[in-house]
Amino acid sequence: MSVEIIGLLGFFALFAMLGAGVPVAMALLIAGFGGTVILSGWQAAAFTLSGQIFATATVYELSIIPLFILMGNLASAAGLSRDLFDAAYRLFGHFRGGLAGATIIGCAGFSALSGSSIASAVTMGKVAYPEMRRYNYGSKLATGAIAAGGTLGILIPPSTGFVIYAVLTEESIGRLFMAGILPGLLLTCLFLIAIIVVTYLKPEEGPAGPHFSMQERFAALFRAVGILIVICITIGGIYTGFFTPVEAAGVGAFFTLVMLIIRRRFTLPTIWQISRETLRTTGMAFFILIGANVFAPFVALSHLPEGVASFLATLPLGAYGTLIVILIAYTLLGMVIEGLSLLVITLPIVFPLITGLGFDPIWFGVIMVIVLEMGLISPPVGVNVFVVKSIVDDVRLETIFAGVMPFWVGMIACIILLILFPQIALLVPNAMFN
Amino acid sequence: MGHAKESGAEGRDHGHQYPRSVAVKWLEAALTLIGGIAVFAMMILSVGDAALRSLFNAPIFGANDYTKVILAFSVAVSLPLCILAGRAITIDTLVRQLPPSIGRALHWLVSGLGAFMLFYVAWRCYLNGRDAAMFGETTMLLRLPLGPSYYILSVGMILSGFLLLLVKPAHGSNP
Numbered sequence: 077m078s079v080e081i082i083g084l085l086g087f088f089a090l091f092a093m094l095g096a097g098v099p100v101a102m103a104l105l106i107a108g109f110g111g112t113v114i115l116s117g118w119q120a121a122a123f124t125l126s127g128q129i130f131a132t133a134t135v136y137e138l139s140i141i142p143l144f145i146l147m148g149n150l151a152s153a154a155g156l157s158r159d160l161f162d163a164a165y166r167l168f169g170h171f172r173g174g175l176a177g178a179t180i181i182g183c184a185g186f187s188a189l190s191g192s193s194i195a196s197a198v199t200m201g202k203v204a205y206p207e208m209r210r211y212n213y214g215s216k217l218a219t220g221a222i223a224a225g226g227t228l229g230i231l232i233p234p235s236t237g238f239v240i241y242a243v244l245t246e247e248s249i250g251r252l253f254m255a256g257i258l259p260g261l262l263l264t265c266l267f268l269i270a271i272i273v274v275t276y277l278k279p280e281e282g283p284a285g286p287h288f289s290m291q292e293r294f295a296a297l298f299r300a301v302g303i304l305i306v307i308c309i310t311i312g313g314i315y316t317g318f319f320t321p322v323e324a325a326g327v328g329a330f331f332t333l334v335m336l337i338i339r340r341r342f343t344l345p346t347i348w349q350i351s352r353e354t355l356r357t358t359g360m361a362f363f364i365l366i367g368a369n370v371f372a373p374f375v376a377l378s379h380l381p382e383g384v385a386s387f388l389a390t391l392p393l394g395a396y397g398t399l400i401v402i403l404i405a406y407t408l409l410g411m412v413i414e415g416l417s418l419l420v421i422t423l424p425i426v427f428p429l430i431t432g433l434g435f436d437p438i439w440f441g442v443i444m445v446i447v448l449e450m451g452l453i454s455p456p457v458g459v460n461v462f463v464v465k466s467i468v469d470d471v472r473l474e475t476i477f478a479g480v481m482p483f484w485v486g487m488i489a490c491i492i493l494l495i496l497f498p499q500i501a502l503l504v505p506n507a508m509f510n
Numbered sequence: 511m512g513h514a515k516e517s518g519a520e521g522r523d524h525g526h527q528y529p530r531s532v533a534v535k536w537l538e539a540a541l542t543l544i545g546g547i548a549v550f551a552m553m554i555l556s557v558g559d560a561a562l563r564s565l566f567n568a569p570i571f572g573a574n575d576y577t578k579v580i581l582a583f584s585v586a587v588s589l590p591l592c593i594l595a596g597r598a599i600t601i602d603t604l605v606r607q608l609p610p611s612i613g614r615a616l617h618w619l620v621s622g623l624g625a626f627m628l629f630y631v632a633w634r635c636y637l638n639g640r641d642a643a644m645f646g647e648t649t650m651l652l653r654l655p656l657g658p659s660y661y662i663l664s665v666g667m668i669l670s671g672f673l674l675l676l677v678k679p680a681h682g683s684n685p
Binding site for chain 2: 106126134142351
């Protein structure tokens with residue numbers, strides 16, 4: 077039996093286990109270990125297993141994950157998300173669809189403090205949804221804006237998605253973070269356009285909110301200044317090279333902790349809750365990473381990436397045709413496989429293929445993260461939709477899925493723009509590192 | 511409708527009952543305490559190193575080595591906490607379509623398989639830790655021993671395996 081066939085059988089076993097409900101990390105561990113045993117023998121597989129696990133748990137760069145998760149949880153506990161929403165609400169709430177727009181802007185701002193889309197959706201959802209209901213917003217637009225806005229969490233730096241992509245592909249975390257800035261802002265604008273279109277077609281979905289005086293607007297903006305300072309320190313520090321992305325995570329968490337103290341919300345129960353939440357999410361990310369790092373060597377040993385590349389080279393698709401096939405496959409797979417899992421399962425095959433076609437790995441990282449975002453709101457496994465459902469009891473799941481569709485189209489538009497104009501992603505990292 | 515089980519920041523489960531005995535509560539508290547101290551220590555170390563290096567050109571010697579060791583402890587305690595909170599990502603789209611009896615049987619089979627893998631990983635980490643201690647493997651700069659990091663990961667894996675076995679499918683529903 078050829079090694080490629082063993083590789084394919086490994087994938088088959090992996091998907092069978094996933095279908096049977098085996099946790100993704102365990103399925104990756106079992107398939108990766110079992111496949112390596114067949115290809116290289118028990119002894120080599122056993123060394124790979126423990127070696128990869130130890131390597132994953134002691135990579136200095138990965139300390140960024142718990143620290144940015146800590147930062148997001150501290151920001152949430154300090155009430156920074158409410159301040160962001162309030163500022164955007166007072167500035168734009170009086171427009172048609174303005175509250176939904178404020179939710180998107182609030183999510184984008186909170187995304188610069190948190191690397192998790194789920195945290196962004198939960199935090200902003202709790203703040204924004206009651207306000208939107210109060211002003212008779214349609215359930216579709218209200219929930220869709222929260223679920224879609226939350227996905228900005230993994231595109232706008234800091235982003236857990238970028239960290240995991242960087243670790244799996246040995247790319248620079250700093251470059252990827254910088255590459256996410258402009259596409260993140262672009263996607264935010266596209267989401268706002270989606271809201272304008274929806275409320276133009278159905279004005280009843282997003283009626284205009286109340287007017288606020290200039291004094292009230294400035295007061296709200298002043299409260300949000302602290303958050304902007306933390307964001308500027310974190311992102312600006314990376315951009316200027318004042319500190320590394322890993323240090324930026326620590327610095328950002330520290331300043332957010334200072335804000336928690338200034339706002340007199342620093343209590344032992346709060347810190348306990350923040351620690352527990354940070355560790356739980358950290359465990360989730362590391363379980364997946366550990367599984368991925370055991371599975372990836374098996375894929376490499378099977379020579380499957382080379383086999384797939386050779387097969388695609390025989391098709392008359394060209395580089396962009398192949399890219400489009402890959403993106404369509406990801407979009408479809410993202411509907412049935414959770415995004416992060418999809419990333420770690422497929423990257424060992426897709427990444428060599430993409431770089432072999434001459435595409436920029438940083439640019440592709442941004443595209444991948446947007447595809448993951450689409451998966452987060454695509455039926456039937458759109459995690460963000462389920463997260464929103466968990467905080468919005470009075471809306472049916474189908475309504476939320478319908479509500480995210482305009483934003484889903486916005487994501488497609490963003491990918492098309494990035495393919496047409498790769499500089500959107502590459503301008504900032506090139507300016508920084510060149 | 512099926513979905514990927516990943517509970518989000520609320521820590522809600524989706525059809526599973528997670529163990530909440532006194533022993534488990536104490537275990538969770540102990541892990542949270544250790545992990546919380548570790549994560550905040552990493553934060554302070556990171557800030558201190560960046561500030562001292564950038565402002566006084568005097569970075570903390572071996573800060574990366576300390577971070578690596580603390581990270582290993584953080585990861586080791588975070589894994590069982592993740593299992594306990596029901597955060598291990600599972601794609602249960604197909605399983606939820608099955609009749610409850612078959613779903614429950616499959617749940618125990620899957621949990622057993624996952625736990626067996628985690629126990630084997632723990633065993634391998636223990637063996638590597640023993641070798642690291644025997645051969646005096648250390649970090650690059652500070653020469654901190656690697657053995658304890660392997661051992662704590664081994665403990666984390668064992669606890670995760672046991673907790674995975676303790677998770678029960680909710681009565682009358684699919685896991």
